[in-house]
Amino acid sequence: MNYRHSFHAGNSADVVKHSLLIALVQALQLKQSALTLIDTHAGCGLYDLLGDQAQRTGEAAQGVLRACADTNPLLDAYRAAVSAVNGGDEPRLYPGSPQVLAQLLRPQDVLVLNEKHPEDAQALRAAMRGTPAAVHQRDAYELWLALVPPRTPRGVVVVDPPYEQTDERARITATLAAAHRKWAHGVTVIWYPLKERAVHARWKEQLGKLGTSKFLSVEHWLYDEDQPGIYNGAGLFIVNPPYAFTQALPPMLEALRAALAPEGHRGTLTADWLNE
Template identity: 40%
Template sequence: MLSYQHIYHAGNLADVHKHSLLAWTLDYLTRKDKPLSYIETHSGRALYDLDDAAARKTQEAAQGIARVSDWFTPDHPYARTLAAVRAAHGPEAYPGSPLIAAELLRDTDHLHLAELHPREHAALDLAMSPYPATCHLRDGLELAFALCPPTPRRGLLLIDPSYEIKTDYDTIPRTVAKLARAWNVGIIALWYPILTSGAHKPMLNALSGAHPQALRHEVRFAPARPGHGMVGSGLFVLNPPYGLDKEAARIARKFAALA
């Protein structure tokens, strides 16, 4: 959705959930000396300033990464990436998923990042300029359909919509099924919000019914402010790598203790 700006939410608890598991997965994949493809459908600007007025307005990062950074030891790939980005850009910098991927992947890997918002895409292009990544000003799902199966065939696709387009909840199960048929060996990871309205539930029921072997992982947390409808974060992962379920369980215990 062209009105969506992630700066208001960067570094919140949903980002901690999503980004820590993404970083763990990419670190795991790069242990094997074989190139891989990384595709992201809704990239945002990749680099966020948590001292920005928009971030300070919502205070979501203060309730998120600023509060729980001690969940991750210095050698955890999420902590390593955060430290590297802050060393380069300042103590209030926060990496979005494209920058996390770029920091963890290698020159032999292929990064394709889609962003449709013109200003966000311009910021994405600038943030990614030091890295071997291709930034597409294009609808991300169209890009995914065009690339899958990618070369190299080994790799990960992250689908991370804003869900401001309410029909996403209806269309995503068909989208994931089509992409899974095209790229049956790829890791396909979908992020979704846990909502008090329950709008996500039919989508998850459809996905779970069609892909019973997928990893479905959810965490809950308090709303960012009174009346805010998101009370948790979910990841639905096809072809999850070995050990991701254990890392997800570790993160779940941290969230449960926080609650």
């Protein structure tokens, strides 16, 4: 599957990913000690929802536009992140994870961004101008392993690849295992698309054998029955999520499910432990 950020900016997967990422970082920031936030596949940082690539899919209509029209206060932090890069009522621009994370930074926090694609890396540098983010253009998995453990007491690694390569899942699994040996208590967030349940179930089984102490699986299936051969949803693997985050998660997941359910479908948005 090729899941390049610019074609899918603001879709339902982005709404869930960024809503939970905000909640996760805010939960970690309940403690005053510094955080290093590392985004291994940062993309362009900012996306034009009226641009050619976003318009080609039109996915924002079922994602950010629905979330912004929703009134559930549990989505207020997400809507605020979107409003921060827009002037009008309806969003024209969409903040990628780098912009979302930059908005959350405290003076003691550090933001490290990485994007290997040359054009996207150039766009990322432009989008992050004026922020304290450090931008790299390296192999994502080499950077991930090189930067953990971070110099600050705590940190979060966000892994959000386009899944263009057939070995993407294998590289994630191998790098996570190596990173965990170096940084057992680190928080890691891995985004993934959901297409075929059998493929996903095999990957979950492999990840469950890594021996990580706390491994949360969040899955958002859009349709009540699988739609063969197409994108069916997305999810997050979260290693070592903080207690404050997991305790607040159930009502937020229900708010997101209700806001994003396609017409005629209820969908499911659940969180389960692989290891606890």
